[in-house]
Structure formats: C-alpha cells, structure tokens
Amino acid sequence: MKLDIAHVWDVSSATYDDKEGHGIQGEIEREAWKTLFQSLLPPGRLEVLDAGCGTGEVGILFAELGNHVTGLDLSEKMLAKAREKTREKTSGKQYDITFRAGDAENPPFEAGIFDVVVTRHLLWTLPHPETAVRNWKKVLRKGGVIIVIDGLYNGGLIERKTRQFISDFLTLLVERRYPGRRQYPDKIKNELPNPNGVPPKKTIEYFRKAGFENIKDLDLKEISEIQKEKMSFRKRIVFKPQSHLIYGEKV
Numbered sequence: 001m002k003l004d005i006a007h008v009w010d011v012s013s014a015t016y017d018d019k020e021g022h023g024i025q026g027e028i029e030r031e032a033w034k035t036l037f038q039s040l041l042p043p044g045r046l047e048v049l050d051a052g053c054g055t056g057e058v059g060i061l062f063a064e065l066g067n068h069v070t071g072l073d074l075s076e077k078m079l080a081k082a083r084e085k086t087r088e089k090t091s092g093k094q095y096d097i098t099f100r101a102g103d104a105e106n107p108p109f110e111a112g113i114f115d116v117v118v119t120r121h122l123l124w125t126l127p128h129p130e131t132a133v134r135n136w137k138k139v140l141r142k143g144g145v146i147i148v149i150d151g152l153y154n155g156g157l158i159e160r161k162t163r164q165f166i167s168d169f170l171t172l173l174v175e176r177r178y179p180g181r182r183q184y185p186d187k188i189k190n191e192l193p194n195p196n197g198v199p200p201k202k203t204i205e206y207f208r209k210a211g212f213e214n215i216k217d218l219d220l221k222e223i224s225e226i227q228k229e230k231m232s233f234r235k236r237i238v239f240k241p242q243s244h245l246i247y248g249e250k251v
C-alpha cells in the first residue's frame, strides 16, 4: 500500500508546486509561514525533521530560519524535486538540508535526536496516524516540539460535491477544459482512517494519547487568505479554508 501511495505522489510531483496551498506562492506567503513558525520555536539552531516533506516547501522555510533540516518522504520523485530546489546552483542559496527516502510512520532515526518534528498535509494520508504521532514523539528530544498542519479538505459529502460541481462547471465555461482531479483510488482510501482530512479535534486526541503537552490549536485563516489572493476566480469562489496547525511539546 505504501508503494501505491508513493506512486500517486511520484505522478503528482511534476505539477505539485503549481497549486496554491501546495507550492508557496510568493514572498508574502513565505514570510507569513516563517513568522508563524518562528513564534512557535525555541531559540537556537534546531534539528528539524520534516516528515512527508514532499517537494520540500516547509523544510526549506525551516532551513531559511537557520536550522538543520532532514526531509523524509516515500516518493523518490517528490524528493528529487526537493533536492533540485535546494541545489545551490538552482536556488543561488546554501541550505542546511538533507533529504532521504523512508516511511514517516516509522521514521528511521535514533530516539531523541530532533528538536522539532513538522509535517504538513501528511497526517490524513497515513494508514496509522496514531502510531505515527507516537513515533514522532520518540525521535524528539525532551523539550522538543511537534507541529502538524492538516485540514478538512472536502468538508461534508454534500458540500464537497456542490463545491466541486461549481468549480468544474466554471472551469469548463471559462477555460474550456474539464479539470482532472487527483484522487486516491478506493484501494488506498479504504485503508485510511482520515481520507478527507483530519479534524483538529482528532489531531489533538492523537497528541494527547501520545503524551504531548501544552497543546495549541492555531488558526491558519491569515495564510489561507494570502493563498486565496493568488487563486483564479473559479477557485476563489469555491475556496473554503479549513487548515489548522496543532502544536505540542514533549516535556
């Protein structure tokens, strides 16, 4: 099943960054994310694990904040994109960041070596999210922090279908094409406890069960509004921000 998941993201890697909410679209959004992360992090140069790093968008921000980052992902093609972006020749910058292939549910690292575990849009696609959160706690040092960004991507069934219908209709009308939608096949979806995204309450429950403390649930409305500015009209009118950031500490 993990091979099937990796394959979906291998295929998606070519265009992943083009979509608002995936690739960070411009300096305003970059700075908004960095300000938010900085407000949550302890001082100093931190060892950061970006679990399910994809094309490296979030890991690169942590590296720009002066930290050493390890990006871990199942998809070799997403990792290739991430490596390309951080190559000095391409980016013109030097990043303290390394990428490796592996399963974020069972991160292949010694216990207690990271100050931060961050994941964006990964939790929903894990077959065993509760185990994953427990394992992320293991690789954190005492005093380390966990940051999980996820969302309820599709809302309720009726609302989702209505939004998709309006969006598809407008795309047909304005762009004269039917928008292909990237979706997991049922074979994968049926194995996931949260195939339409993870409600904040559930992420908090995973954190509590794993023994994280000082848990915070932060609103990402400001960043969603910035993302909305960059969307085409047809996307903007059906966009409903439902992203959240859950923070916890290993005390």
Ligand SMILES: C[S@@+](CC[C@H](N)C(=O)[O-])C[C@H]1O[C@@H](n2cnc3c(N)ncnc32)[C@H](O)[C@@H]1O
Residues within 6 Å of the ligand: 002, 005, 006, 009, 022, 023, 051, 052, 053, 054, 055, 056, 057, 058, 072, 073, 074, 075, 078, 102, 103, 104, 105, 119, 120, 121, 122, 125, 126
């Ligand atoms: C929606 S993308 C998010 C990528 C990135 N975190 C971001 O915010 O842009 C999900 C990523 O999780 C990766 N992934 C899915 N299951 C994984 C697992 N068990 N271990 C590691 N990576 C996984 C996929 O290959 C894909 O790159």
